[in-house]
Amino acid sequence: MPSEKQTAVKYYVGVDVGSASVRAALVDGFGTVVAHAEQPIQVWEPRPDHYEQSSADIWAACCTVTKEVVRGVDASQIRGLGFDATCSLVVVDKQFQPLAVNSEGQSHRNVIMWMDHRAASQVKHINATQHRVLSYVGGAMSVEMQPPKLLWIKENLPESWEKVGYFFDLPDFLSWKATGVTARSLCTVVCKWTYTADRGWDDTFWKTIGLEDLVKDKYEKIGNHVLSPGEAVGKGLTAEAAEDLGLPEGIAVAASLIDAHAGGLGVIGADVKGHNLPCENQPITSRVAMICGTSSCHMGVSETPIFVPGVWGPYFSAMVPGLWLNEGGQSATGKLIDHVVRGHVAFPELESRAEASAHSIYTYLNSHLDLIKKSLPVGFLTVDLHVWPDFHGNRSPLTDLTLKGMVVGLTLSRGLDELALIYLATIQAIALGTRHILEAMQAAGHEITTLFLCGGLSKNPLFVQMHADITGKPVVLSKEVESVLVGAAILGACASGDFASIQEAMAKMGKIGKVVQPNHEHKRFYDKKYEVFLKLVEHQREYRSIMNS
Numbered sequence: 001m002p003s004e005k006q007t008a009v010k011y012y013v014g015v016d017v018g019s020a021s022v023r024a025a026l027v028d029g030f031g032t033v034v035a036h037a038e039q040p041i042q043v044w045e046p047r048p049d050h051y052e053q054s055s056a057d058i059w060a061a062c063c064t065v066t067k068e069v070v071r072g073v074d075a076s077q078i079r080g081l082g083f084d085a086t087c088s089l090v091v092v093d094k095q096f097q098p099l100a101v102n103s104e105g106q107s108h109r110n111v112i113m114w115m116d117h118r119a120a121s122q123v124k125h126i127n128a129t130q131h132r133v134l135s136y137v138g139g140a141m142s143v144e145m146q147p148p149k150l151l152w153i154k155e156n157l158p159e160s161w162e163k164v165g166y167f168f169d170l171p172d173f174l175s176w177k178a179t180g181v182t183a184r185s186l187c188t189v190v191c192k193w194t195y196t197a198d199r200g201w202d203d204t205f206w207k208t209i210g211l212e213d214l215v216k217d218k219y220e221k222i223g224n225h226v227l228s229p230g231e232a233v234g235k236g237l238t239a240e241a242a243e244d245l246g247l248p249e250g251i252a253v254a255a256s257l258i259d260a261h262a263g264g265l266g267v268i269g270a271d272v273k274g275h276n277l278p279c280e281n282q283p284i285t286s287r288v289a290m291i292c293g294t295s296s297c298h299m300g301v302s303e304t305p306i307f308v309p310g311v312w313g314p315y316f317s318a319m320v321p322g323l324w325l326n327e328g329g330q331s332a333t334g335k336l337i338d339h340v341v342r343g344h345v346a347f348p349e350l351e352s353r354a355e356a357s358a359h360s361i362y363t364y365l366n367s368h369l370d371l372i373k374k375s376l377p378v379g380f381l382t383v384d385l386h387v388w389p390d391f392h393g394n395r396s397p398l399t400d401l402t403l404k405g406m407v408v409g410l411t412l413s414r415g416l417d418e419l420a421l422i423y424l425a426t427i428q429a430i431a432l433g434t435r436h437i438l439e440a441m442q443a444a445g446h447e448i449t450t451l452f453l454c455g456g457l458s459k460n461p462l463f464v465q466m467h468a469d470i471t472g473k474p475v476v477l478s479k480e481v482e483s484v485l486v487g488a489a490i491l492g493a494c495a496s497g498d499f500a501s502i503q504e505a506m507a508k509m510g511k512i513g514k515v516v517q518p519n520h521e522h523k524r525f526y527d528k529k530y531e532v533f534l535k536l537v538e539h540q541r542e543y544r545s546i547m548n549s
Contacts, residue, residue: 010079010498013070013247014488015062016259017085017170019043019113019294022058024065025482026073027489029498031266031509033480037068044109046102049120051113055090055098058111058170059177059244067246079498080252081178081237081245082230082491084262084484085170086114087192089149094165096176101153101160111170112149115295115331117393117401119148122155126209133194133205138311140399144331145192150211150222167222169193171256178241178253181234184223185255190315191327192258193222197316200226227255228321229265230494230502254495260327261319262487263291264299267452267478268320269506275515277474278449284320286449288438290467291484292457294335296430298328298396298437300446308444310397311437321502326446328396328437333430334457336391336405340426341365346419353416366462368420378462379428379469380525385409385421387429388536397440398537406536427463431470432526432533438471452476454483461516468518470526479511486510 009028016023020043026035039061044052062083070078089112091099098110112118123143127134134141141147146169154161168176169188176182189195194205203215218224227233233253242249257265268289272280279286289299301323305314313326332339341347341361354364369378386408393401407425411418438448451473457463458477468475480486490505499505 009077011073011077012079012489012492012496013066013081014485014492015066015081015083015174016262016484016488017041017058017062017083017174018259019086019115022061022065023482023485024062024069025485025489026069027486027509029493029508031480031486031511033482033485035069036482036485037065039064043113046104049117050102051116052101052109053088053111053113054108055092055111055173056108059174062174063244063246070246075248078247078251080254080492080494080496081247082254082488082495083171083174083178083256084259084488084491085174085256087144087188087258088113088170089146090168090170090173091153091160091164092166092168093163096165099160099163100157103157114144115392116149117143119143119152120401122151123148126151129208131205131208133196133202135307136194136196136313136315138313138396138399139309142312142395142399143401144395147194147209147211150214151209154211164221169258171258172223175233175253175256178237178245179234180238182223183225183227183233183255185229185257186226187229187257187261187318189223189226190318191261191312195226228317229255229257229261229319230491231255232495252492252495252497254491257319257487257491259484260291260297260299262491263454263484264289264319264487265490265502265506266480266483266485266487266510267454267476268299268301268510269503270452270476270478270510270512271507272476272512275476275512277476277515282449285323286447287452288441288448288450289452289454290434291455292333292453292463293455294333296330296333296434296455296457298434300326300441300448302326302446306445308397308441308446310399311440312396320506326441328441330389330430330433331395332389332392336389336430337423337426339391341419341423344419344422345414346416349416350419362460365420365423366460368416369424369462372417372420377519377522378424379466379522381421382425382428382529385425386529386532386536387422387425388533388540389426389429389433396437403537403540406540408536424462427466428470428529429533431466432530434467435471435530436533448473450474450476452478454478454481464516468516469522470530472518472520472523474518475516476512477514477516479513483510
């Protein structure tokens with residue numbers, strides 16, 4: 001914690017609500033994380049493709065971690081508070097009490113998570129309209145966005161639908177809890193709800209898809225007051241929220257961001273001078289921020305709108321003010337790696353060996369791969385093993401939630417070597433998926449030279465090196481591993497007025513830690529792997545065509 005000599009330092013609190021936990025950080029004006037805390041949150045999976053949470057549970061965790069990171073700090077030094085969260089849907093009644101999003105009537109479970117795919121038929125109906133707003137989401141809406149979920153509630157839970165007072169994106173719910181103001185962030189409503197910065201809501205879209213009730217009350221239920229990310233909300237922290245969070249009443253609270261966008265904010269604007277990178281002395285538009293955790297998001301910005309088939313956006317000012325954002329993504333990455341590793345018959349052996357060596361299971365797997373590679377580069381071990389990673393559907397660039405995962409090259413072997421190989425092949429498949437997304441963005445007009453990685457998977461050196469080798473681009477890792485939290489703190493810093501703009505705060509608070517260069521000698525091997533990768537999805541579609549004929 002800060003010493004007495006640092007009493008003049010200004011601090012900002014960033015709160016990040018992820019899929020499985022809430023984290024908070026106390027961050028100074030140079031982007032250094034001074035204190036950090038984490039608290040798990042509950043996830044219910046009542047049936048396949050249904051994922052639910054509790055807004056009360058989430059807020060309680062926000063309070064616990066915030067109190068922990070500010071303990072012992074002079075309250076006068078804490079200048080601002082910023083939130084980011086997953087783009088999950090929070091449902092409350094007219095008195096802001098939770099409403100059930102499930103047929104069991106469990107009202108405390110009032111959050112439909114971002115990764116919930118229950119609204120498959122609703123999104124199919126929405127995409128069949130070919131409405132003009134769909135051009136801003138890559139041509140087809142994702143089941144992970146909010147309109148299909150709203151339609152699902154209307155069609156399946158009419159009692160809840162009639163009682164609804166407000167639908168919040170989770171980041172906006174948090175800023176409401178902190179300030180009592182129902183304003184929405186431009187980031188959430190543009191990226192997940194079809195709002196546009198120039199035209200606002202499109203009445204014809206909501207009427208066409210069967211949600212005309214939202215238009216009647218001038219969009220009060222989904223937001224008719226929109227703020228730019230980092231803009232101060234209301235009069236700051238209310239007395240009740242201040243007591244809950246252990247912060248001073250009235251400190252600035254920022255309009256929030258979706259978690260991936262906060263990660264982008266925390267890394268993409270960093271000063272790269274002296275690192276011999278191709279993006280040095282180039283505009284920020286030459287960079288892509290990749291936020292990789294449970295899922296992965298690929299954030300690229302441009303000065304003019306670029307329409308990329310199968311990639312969300314362009315969204316104006318949704319992450320960096322004044323720039324257009326395109327957002328590619330993979331619905332399951334960290335979750336996929338965990339699924340593959342923990343589901344393998346050799347996992348108990350891996351777990352016991354890792355525990356005995358005092359390493360994480362992934363550190364142990366990486367070292368085991370080094371043992372079995374012999375004279376080969378480690379990546380070449382999968383010459384006969386190939387994975388298609390869409391175990392939870394394809395978000396980008398194919399926008400096909402019905403696609404399934406594939407593994408080609410299995411044998412009867414069941415040992416730790418085979419577990420290590422399927423782990424490696426899965427990581428490579430995720431990196432090949434990233435290459436697929438980047439190629440779609442580049443074909444549409446993006447000029448990308450450098451990747452900036454953050455999130456939990458960026459801590460895995462094998463994951464990072466495979467992304468460098470397979471994309472052929474250098475990978476920049478931030479000095480602070482918790483870039484998402486730095487991004488949230490940047491919002492609070494802007495709301496406080498201590499920085500003139502988001503861009504200024506990004507440059508001062510985002511710091512480079514390490515650069516990982518691609519090994520160009522391996523290019524031919526990974527070009528072949530990529531060719532096989534694209535063949536896998538072709539074959540899957542051929543098989544399905546045969547079976548459905």
